[in-house]
Amino acid sequence: MPAIEVGRICQKTAGREKGKKCVIIDVTDKSFVMITGPKKVTGVKRKRVNLNHIRALQDKIEIKRGATDEEIIQSLEAASKLKEMTQPAAQ
Secondary structure: OOOOOEEEEEEOOOOOOOEEEEEEEEOOOEEEEEEOOOHHHOOOOOOEEEEEEEEEEEEEOOOHHHOHHHHHHHHHOOOOHHHHOOOOOOO
8 A cells, every 4th residue: 555645646435525536735643634636626625534534546746745726736737647636546
């Protein structure tokens, strides 16, 4: 399993946004992380989630801890992953 770290692209496995991709923007403790879609791209709002509700994917982007949605969108464009974020992840 890929490491849980800032910039790791994940897929929601539970809740309203199940199946949508998101980016980890902060690791709060051993059980929770802050994620964002960003909302404009995937529809996932910035929020704190339990690690059991996300699945880490292989992809990672370079962002700083607590990055804004605009910075994340720029990073996704630079890594050519913006279009890929709107597609559901392969199982």
